[in-house]
Amino acid sequence: MPNETFTNQILNWQVSTNLIRGGLNRSNFEETSEGLFMSSGFVYETAEKAQRAFEGEEERFIYSRFSNPTIGIFEDRMALLEGAQNCRATATGMAAVYASLAATLKAGDRLVASRALFGSCDYVCRQLFPRHGVETVMVDGTNISEWERALRKPTSAVFLETPSNPQLDIIDLSAVSEIAHKAGARVIVDNIIATPIFQKPLMLGADVVVYSSTKHIDGQGRAMGGCIITNDSEWAMGDLNQFLRHTGPALSPFNAWVHLKGIETLKLRVEQHARSAQLIAEFLENQTNVERVLFPGLDSHPQRALAKKQMAGPGTVVSFDIVGDRSEAFKFLNALNMIDISNNLGDSKSLITHPATTTHQRLSPEARSGVGITDSMVRLSVGLEDPLDIIEDLESALKKI
Ligand SMILES: *Cc1c(COP(=O)(O)O)cnc(C)c1O
Secondary structure (H helix, E strand, O other), X not given: OOOOOHHHHHOOOOHHHHHHHOOOOOOOOOOOOOOOOOOOEOOOOOHHHHHHHHOOXXXXXXXXXXXXXXXXXXXXXXHHHHOOOEEEEEOXXXXXXXXXXXXOOOOOOEEEEEOOOOHHHHHHHHHHHHHOOOEEEEEOOOOHHHHHHHOOOOOOEEEEEOOOOOOOXXXXXXXXXXXXXXXXXXXXEEOOOOHHHHOOHHHHOOOEEEEEOOOOXXXXXXXXXXXXXXXXXXXXHHHHHHHHHHHOOOOOHHHHHHHHHHHHOHHHHHHHHHHHHHHHHHHHHOOOOEEEEEOOOOOOOOOHHHHHHHOOOOOOEEEEXXXXXXXXXXXXXXXXXXXXEOOOOOOOOOEEEOHHHOOOOOOOHHHHHHOOOOOOEEEEEOOOOOHHHHHHHHHHHHHOO
């Protein structure tokens, strides 16, 4: 529930200020830090007041599956960060992806999605929705003529991820949004890899942005969470609100509070992650044991010009192919001393994974090679350690292959 005065107070603030004060809604105790309201429900002075609350005549907190003061601050802060009217928090990033699609699609509808998707998003689009009577069409997101062809028929939703995980392909958000809108589609963008600091899909024409706040927003590998952000208030207050209220993918107030503390340092952290990622990508490009480096901040990136146009920074993830095959990639991972083998990303700790056997193992070998995920590819989520220590660890492991 938005605090009435907050929007007027802070719309003029700079990003860094909103990250710290956006949505602040203090209780009667006048606490400095955001209050943590670990309460499932709320009480009513009289039966009449309870009745009025349920009739929607009095805007107040009823039950934390619907809304909660701590979650409300998180939602308002994320909406401000994105420059949007509405934000709804969810228990995980996948809950945000699923809810945004489920509150849009019904049997007989059509969904067009980019092929280069996070493993679970791929499952939701290609397997789950078709089971419920939705026709799903997958396209190569970097190829505009494939979007044009797929969107000749009326379509209800377009779903894409840019940069994609783990190959970091960049999709032209303005061009795809324009084509999608002509087909009547709601454009839903997974902006997790880009982060809200480096890319603003709503300003480029998208209708909905989804985040896993588990990643950079928490930033310290502690709590799961997600959110759905949009300027389509009719949908947010209608179908989306009904879906969330009655199916219950609600965020825990505790996790919302953890993520609120994470957001305060989001810009500082993400910018440092990106500076280190740039140094590391440039280092890797000069290593003989590295075949190919994928990073939107390198001139060698296939969509470098588009990355510069639609992103304010290159991101925090570097993917690269080791010379050799899966066994060389495994030897390299096992030889690392500091960087941890883990499938998470956006953490202060540097984490590395082998997508073909972890996050994307469910895809068939053909599907993986179709989206450019090789058996020798590793994905590094660059942490906040000193970049010299990260580079030293990479260098010594590369020598041991
Ligand atoms: C992690 C991730 C998700 C899912 O988020 P969870 O919080 O793990 O549910 C979706 N898309 C991308 C690109 C991700 O990296």
